[in-house]
Amino acid sequence: MPRNSSSQQTSVRRKGIQSVEIGVGVLDAVVRLGAPAGLTDIARASGMSTSQAHRYLASFVNSGLLRQDAQSGLYDMAAGAIRIGLAAMARLDIFAEAGDLVQKFVDMTGRTALITVWGEQGPTVIRWYAGNPPVFTTISIGSRLPLTRSATGRVFLAFMKEEHVADLQRAEMALDRATSPVDINAVKLKVREAKMASISNDLVPGLRAIAVPVFDIQKQLTMVVTTIASNSFDPAGDAAIADSLLNSCRELTQRLGGSWPS
Incomplete structure (x- = not known):
């Protein structure tokens, strides 16, 4: 028979900043797409409008987490995201x-x-x-x-x-x-x-x-x-x-x- 465990209890969702959580969803969409992607594809993968997605993408480009190719207009991961990812992998057991x-x-x-x-x-x-x-x-x-x-x-x-x-x-x-x-x-x-x-x-x-x-x-x-x-x-x-x-x-x-x- 299965044993009782605290892991079976429903955890309470912590209060946070909703806009940050939405922004992380946009980053996750870029990751899941697996290649440089355009605004329309990222918006669709994020489940939001193109205008809303564009604001988040602009902020991530400004912060160095994403980059936008000047010719194609496609978005991809930038040096800031790579640094975070490498740091996470280095600490992963x-x-x-x-x-x-x-x-x-x-x-x-x-x-x-x-x-x-x-x-x-x-x-x-x-x-x-x-x-x-x-x-x-x-x-x-x-x-x-x-x-x-x-x-x-x-x-x-x-x-x-x-x-x-x-x-x-x-x-x-x-x-x-x-x-x-x-x-x-x-x-x-x-x-x-x-x-x-x-x-x-x-x-x-x-x-x-x-x-x-x-x-x-x-x-x-x-x-x-x-x-x-x-x-x-x-x-x-x-x-x-x-x-x-x-x-x-x-x-x-x-x-x-x-x-x-x-």
Whole structure:
């Protein structure tokens, strides 16, 4: 059963300056557009009129956060915004951010979760967050998970560059004695479409796993968050758990300055 947590309580929105919050929305629109953009596109992405957007854009140009190309008239991020972004990245502890969100997920759902990164020998568990009831398994911090037969590994297989996973993939496939070989291309396609991987009773009998990617500012896979469950948890709840984990990993990707794949 999920545990009660203060993270489940509705937070009270702090009083602020509305015009500043609206202005931040304009900056966010410029970021989301992903390339130099004109007034009309920025206004549309911000959900405001062109005249209102123009006033905010003029202020940001004057303050050095945005720049406007003299010939095309397009707006883009300027040196001031770059300095702020670099300072934020320099102070960012990605595993502290990940730990905060994953612990909230565990508190809310009661499910055990783990964080895995790519190590010298492949997907390696570096963090473990025990649920309630806890899951007892041979998998622990430091364990290496297979690429082809684990939910976690399949996320790495789908989202990492081919050159990083090719050798390990070939080695695993050569040793795979299963009667039904893994269709690697089908696995990759399925995981990329769903933005997650799941298995049941495959890697460890009696365990189900759901794994979701997290991306960094360079749009590269930086870690995988996986939740595992024993038969103590009703499989009927797995769909809601998957949605919750997807939401957590989207938020974590955003915190890290990354972009969620379309």
